[in-house]
Amino acid sequence: MPAEPMIVFEGVHKRFGDSVVLSDLDLAVDPGEHVTLIGPSGSGKTTILRLLMCLERVDAGTIRVGGRYLSHMHRRGELVPADEKHSRDVRRRIGMVFQQFNLFPNMSVLGNLIEAPTRVLGLSRAEATERAAELLDMVGLAEKIDEHPARLSGGQQQRVAIARALAMRPDVLLLDEITSALDPELVAGVLRLLRRIGDTTDITILCVTHEIGFARDFSDRVLMLDGGRVIEDGPPDQLLREPRQPRTKEFLAAVLEGR
Amino acid sequence: MTGGWDWAYAVEILPALWRGLQVTLLATLLGSLLAFGLGLVFAVVQRNRVAVLHRVVWAFVQFWRSTPLLVQAYVIYQVLPDVGITLGSLAAGVLALGLHYACYTSEVYRAGIEAVPPGQWEAAAALSLPRSRVWLAVVLPQAVPRVLPALGNYVISMFKEVPLLLAIGLVEVVTVARQLSAESFRPVEPLTLAGILFLLISYPASVVVRRLERRTGAR
Numbered sequence: 001m002p003a004e005p006m007i008v009f010e011g012v013h014k015r016f017g018d019s020v021v022l023s024d025l026d027l028a029v030d031p032g033e034h035v036t037l038i039g040p041s042g043s044g045k046t047t048i049l050r051l052l053m054c055l056e057r058v059d060a061g062t063i064r065v066g067g068r069y070l071s072h073m074h075r076r077g078e079l080v081p082a083d084e085k086h087s088r089d090v091r092r093r094i095g096m097v098f099q100q101f102n103l104f105p106n107m108s109v110l111g112n113l114i115e116a117p118t119r120v121l122g123l124s125r126a127e128a129t130e131r132a133a134e135l136l137d138m139v140g141l142a143e144k145i146d147e148h149p150a151r152l153s154g155g156q157q158q159r160v161a162i163a164r165a166l167a168m169r170p171d172v173l174l175l176d177e178i179t180s181a182l183d184p185e186l187v188a189g190v191l192r193l194l195r196r197i198g199d200t201t202d203i204t205i206l207c208v209t210h211e212i213g214f215a216r217d218f219s220d221r222v223l224m225l226d227g228g229r230v231i232e233d234g235p236p237d238q239l240l241r242e243p244r245q246p247r248t249k250e251f252l253a254a255v256l257e258g259r
Numbered sequence: 260m261t262g263g264w265d266w267a268y269a270v271e272i273l274p275a276l277w278r279g280l281q282v283t284l285l286a287t288l289l290g291s292l293l294a295f296g297l298g299l300v301f302a303v304v305q306r307n308r309v310a311v312l313h314r315v316v317w318a319f320v321q322f323w324r325s326t327p328l329l330v331q332a333y334v335i336y337q338v339l340p341d342v343g344i345t346l347g348s349l350a351a352g353v354l355a356l357g358l359h360y361a362c363y364t365s366e367v368y369r370a371g372i373e374a375v376p377p378g379q380w381e382a383a384a385a386l387s388l389p390r391s392r393v394w395l396a397v398v399l400p401q402a403v404p405r406v407l408p409a410l411g412n413y414v415i416s417m418f419k420e421v422p423l424l425l426a427i428g429l430v431e432v433v434t435v436a437r438q439l440s441a442e443s444f445r446p447v448e449p450l451t452l453a454g455i456l457f458l459l460i461s462y463p464a465s466v467v468v469r470r471l472e473r474r475t476g477a478r
């Protein structure tokens with residue numbers, strides 16, 4: 001029997017009011033796999049990541065992460081919706097980087113990097129600081145350790161945000177269009193960093209991006225989302241070059257047009 | 260009553276007025292601390308998911324805001340003893356001011372909290388920060404500095420409302436002025452000086468608040 005996938009969605013439904021965003025969604029991501037989600041705006045890509053972050057709740061179906069239920073928990077032999085404590089516990093294995101960086105502006109770069117490791121993982125301040133320095137070195141911002149986020153460029157902020165997520169030693173990293181808010185000349189640096197993280201760690205990465213070139217050489221697999229479902233699932237070379245579904249073809253043409 | 264301004268008398272009563280003013284300032288200080296603390300608790304509770312608590316606080320704030328401070332002070336000073344809680348004039352006055360103004364400061368905090376972008380809450384959640392850290396390390400340090408000028412304005416209003424507490428026997432500066440004028444039959448000097456003392460404090464204070472407003476507005 002193959003190992004349990006790192007992320008599993010089974011029959012997940014998600015509605016906002018009357019609009020169905022995800023319907024009967026199945027999805028599995030293996031440990032260490034790099035999976036890219038593509039699809040038109042509003043197709044539910046962000047919602048998938050937000051469900052994993054427990055920022056939204058499923059209306060039906062289940063989500064498992066690392067073999068444990070995230071959306072649900074066992075109570076007296078029954079599967080019931082997870083409470084906050086349970087979700088937080090499972091979610092601890094997941095890190096997320098946002099389109100808008102969302103660094104804490106009231107803290108220095110160092111403060112951003114050590115807050116969660118000291119408060120959540122229980123590292124000492126010295127341990128957390130050492131780790132923060134290593135990570136900043138890796139993202140090429142060692143000299144900005146005492147700077148405030150507002151004084152950094154968008155690209156630098158995003159690299160700090162990546163370091164902040166990595167500081168929690170996640171098994172899973174979620175990336176939501178993390179280069180979309182950047183000036184074009186800053187995109188390459190962030191993508192280069194992601195490639196390096198992909199090459200040097202065994203973190204499972206689920207990534208939403210419109211950077212088709214990046215998706216092609218970074219991903220092991222690409223999922224095309226449309227109408228709340230995965231309509232095509234394949235290796236990047238096939239799916240991005242010779243899509244089978246007309247919707248995928250249209251979508252890719254539109255994205256490339258937009259360049 | 261003799262006309263004209265009597266400098267000698269004015270100088271003579273100044274120490275007594277100063278002592279009264281100290282009581283006014285003390286009541287303002289303690290009342291503000293209570294209003295700041297309690298208002299913050301009200302605001303945070305109203306963001307909480309415990310719906311019952313949320314509604315109780317909301318109802319209290321609405322009710323308390325729509326009754327006059329004077330009535331509230333009377334209730335605290337004269338009705339609470341019936342249920343076994345007897346407070347002196349200062350304690351009752353501070354409690355009345357603190358509760359009354361907490362209903363306003365809680366709205367101020369709430370606006371400040373709502374102005375913190377949702378992305379900040381989400382980033383904090385994504386890092387699994389415990390709720391206490393989300394509030395203390397992320398949300399409040401961003402929300403509170405922005406509302407300091409508004410809080411400062413309430414301190415100044417409170418300062419000017421302390422004389423109402425003469426109704427519950429608080430001997431603050433206006434009470435002193437009234438007593439002095441009753442004893443000497445010279446109301447002009449004590450009341451004028453009391454007014455000037457208020458001006459000397461509240462005017463510079465409002466300049467400070469305006470400066471604070473400009474600074475936070477510029478950020």
Ligand SMILES: Nc1ncnc2c1ncn2[C@@H]1O[C@H](COP(=O)(O)OP(=O)(O)O)[C@@H](O)[C@H]1O
Binds near residue numbers: 041047
């Ligand atoms: N909190 C929300 N309330 C209401 N509708 C929402 C909410 N979040 C997302 N949606 C809707 O769900 C749909 C999918 O959104 P999203 O997952 O952000 O799509 P994508 O990231 O693929 O562009 C959109 O139509 C969006 O308007």
Ligand SMILES: [Mg+2]
Binds near residue numbers: 045046047
């Ligand atoms: Mg999105």
